[in-house]
Amino acid sequence: MTSRTLTPRALSVMEDYLHLPFPNKNVSCPYYNNKRGSVRAGLRVLVGKGTAHEIAEEIKLISMKEKIDLSHMSDEGLTKMLVEHKIGIDCSGLAYQILNAESISESFGPLKSHLKFPYAKNIVRRLLSRMRPIENTGVRSFAHENNSREIEFARAQPGDYIVLLCTGKEKTYNHILVIYQTDYEEEILKAIHYVHSFAWPTDGRYAHGVRKGAITITDPVNPLADQLWTEQGKTGKENFTHEKAREAMYVSLRRLNWF
Numbered sequence: 001m002t003s004r005t006l007t008p009r010a011l012s013v014m015e016d017y018l019h020l021p022f023p024n025k026n027v028s029c030p031y032y033n034n035k036r037g038s039v040r041a042g043l044r045v046l047v048g049k050g051t052a053h054e055i056a057e058e059i060k061l062i063s064m065k066e067k068i069d070l071s072h073m074s075d076e077g078l079t080k081m082l083v084e085h086k087i088g089i090d091c092s093g094l095a096y097q098i099l100n101a102e103s104i105s106e107s108f109g110p111l112k113s114h115l116k117f118p119y120a121k122n123i124v125r126r127l128l129s130r131m132r133p134i135e136n137t138g139v140r141s142f143a144h145e146n147n148s149r150e151i152e153f154a155r156a157q158p159g160d161y162i163v164l165l166c167t168g169k170e171k172t173y174n175h176i177l178v179i180y181q182t183d184y185e186e187e188i189l190k191a192i193h194y195v196h197s198f199a200w201p202t203d204g205r206y207a208h209g210v211r212k213g214a215i216t217i218t219d220p221v222n223p224l225a226d227q228l229w230t231e232q233g234k235t236g237k238e239n240f241t242h243e244k245a246r247e248a249m250y251v252s253l254r255r256l257n258w259f
Contacts, residue, residue, distance in 0.1 A: 001190070005181045006098070006158045007105035013098050014180055014195050016052035017089060017210040022059075022070065027078050029055060030209040031199045032088030048090035049134045051097060055087055062087075076206075083206050094197045094210060095142060095161060095176045096134045099256065102159045106259070111137070114258050116146035139163055139174035148254040153217075153224045154189050156182055160255045162194065162224070167248035175244060177213070179253075191216050200232075200240040213241060225251050 005011060017029045034047040045054040059078075062085055063070050070078065082088060089097075100111045108114070115137060117129035129136040141147060143163040151160060156179055164175040181193035192215040199208035213231030215224065228235060229242035237243060245251055 001183055001185055003181055003183050004158055006102055009105040010098050010102040010159070011180065013052070013101045014178075017094060017097075017197075018195075018212075020052055021056045022078065024071070025075055025078055027075050027082070028209045028211065029094075029197070030079065030083050030088035030206070031090065031197045032083075032086055033090040034086075044093075044132070044135055045087070047135060048088060049093040049096070050089070055082075055089070058087055059085070079206050089197050089210065091176050091197045092138050092142065093134065094195070095178050096137055098178050098180075098195070099159065099161070100134075103256070103258070106159075108258050111256075114147075114256070115141070116144070117141060118144045118146050139165070139176045142176055143174075143250075143252065143254060146257075148256050150252050151255045153192070153253045154220055156189060156192050156253055157255075158182060159259055160253055162245075163250070163252050163254060164245055164248040165250040165252075167244045169247075171247075171249060173244070177241075180212075189217055189220075196241070198241060202240070213239075223251070224253060 020027050020029055029052060032048040044050050045058045059082060060070065096111060103109065103111055112133040115133055117126060117136060119140060120126040120129045142161065143165060158179055158181055160179045162177045167173050167175065175198070177194040177196040179192055180195050182189060183191040193212065195210065195212050197210045211231065213229065216228040216230065218228050225245040229239050229245065231239050231241050
């Protein structure tokens with residue numbers, strides 16, 4: 001078995017979200033989507049788009065304001081503090097940060113140099129998108145043909161991503177998962193490893209966030225959503241991510257046009 005991974009720079013960004021940069025803590029970044037909460041400020045760290053280090057710094061500022069000693073706080077307490085202050089990362093924010101690092105490492109330059117904003121319908125929205133690209137790059141923008149192209153999943157490689165469009169009971173939810181590793185036997189794809197930021201109904205209030213999963217290729221003839229998805233030790237109907245893939249009207253493995 002051989003494997004390919006993202007560049008060290010992109011893997012480091014991913015690991016910073018899986019283990020937020022707090023001394024002597026082991027806390028993954030919670031999921032936060034400002035569309036489901038209140039947009040409180042223009043700072044990207046407050047709207048689910050910040051870097052892992054911006055998230056850590058924001059919590060340090062909050063702790064000073066509230067006179068909380070983070071060094072004496074448990075991992076569970078720190079997670080609770082993040083969630084209750086609505087500090088976290090959404091799925092497209094995580095994808096942007098990881099893919100931006102990958103693009104720079106591969107000498108393509110930052111995402112903002114390439115991204116198009118097809119859903120910015122007037123000059124004001126287009127200007128805002130250019131000024132604040134990460135805040136204005138959602139799943140649909142990543143999935144648009146102006147920014148990416150569909151790839152057969154047998155050709156998947158690190159830096160590709162999976163988009164789920166129009167999923168959920170009301171078919172209004174979109175989601176993105178970034179591929180960070182691919183496994184092969186004699187150059188034949190056997191498994192896809194992904195990372196994303198998500199919340200399962202079984203997570204409760206505090207257990208959601210950035211996590212890894214894997215898709216084992218059981219039958220290359222069948223669609224990606226019909227392969228074996230494993231996350232949190234769960235498969236089948238207990239795997240909420242896989243269920244969302246099965247429910248989606250559109251599942252696509254995609255690659256940025258400049259990759």
